[in-house]
Amino acid sequence: MSTHQRIREFYSVLYEAYGSQGWWPGEDTLEIILGAILTQNTSWKNAKKAIDNLKREGLISVEGLRLISLDELAQLIRPSGYYNQKAVKVKNFIGFLVEEYGGDLGKMLSEDTKRFRSKLLRIRGIGPETADSILLYAAKRPVFVVDTYTYRILLRHNLIGEETTYEEIQNLFMDSLPQDTGLFNEYHALLVKLGKERCRKKPICKGCPLEYDPHNV
DNA sequence: CACCAGGCAAGTA
DNA sequence: TACTTGCATGGT
Secondary structure: OOHHHHHHHHHHHHHHHHOOOOOOOOOOHHHHHHHHHHOOOOOHHHHHHHHHHHHHOOOOOHHHHHHOOHHHHHHHOHHHOOHHHHHHHHHHHHHHHHHHHOOOHHHHHOOOHHHHHHHHHOOOOOOHHHHHHHHHHHOOOOOOOOOHHHHHHHHHOOOOOOOOOHHHHHHHHHHHOOOOHHHHHHHHHHHHHHHHHOOOOOOOOOOOOOOOOOOOO
């Protein structure tokens, strides 16, 4: 079976096994963007605590985040880890939003997808995964998000090699599937779901819904 | 105690 | 270019 066919088959199997994941767990677009930054290399649970702190302070707004001091912001997002760096990242994003779009989220979100992606990648603190999460989950563009789970699962199932790059993996999905925002949303969430319980650094393959048999490859 | 979590950038040679 | 290191809290 071709790699593209297997990519399509994995989706059916995962959806059958786990059902809809209901991502992104955030209410408005700014909250989704903040979540994308705060969850970098951090459990969603901890990122959520940071988001809740910001919410409690009424800070999920462009003006709020623009006016708060860096140090206060850092303290509020402590639970998400790397809080000093992430405070700078949030400030960098808000600075970008104000400078490029006059602080108008709607204007930013209607930017052409490719242009928007390359602009996001110029912000210090926003790399490919965070940029694509913003494009998919906040801007609702059909862009596939690749994360460490995606890499690990594809590697373990021999669909990619160790050296495969972010963009190559992304293209693998985007060339195999219809360009559908809802599908990409669900697929990424399902890969995270699978990765959380099975495809960790210490392999747990027995009983994997993808039925990978390490002795039969 | 060790190890991991929905990354990214900067430093070194 | 190709490695390596720093960032940091909270859960298992």
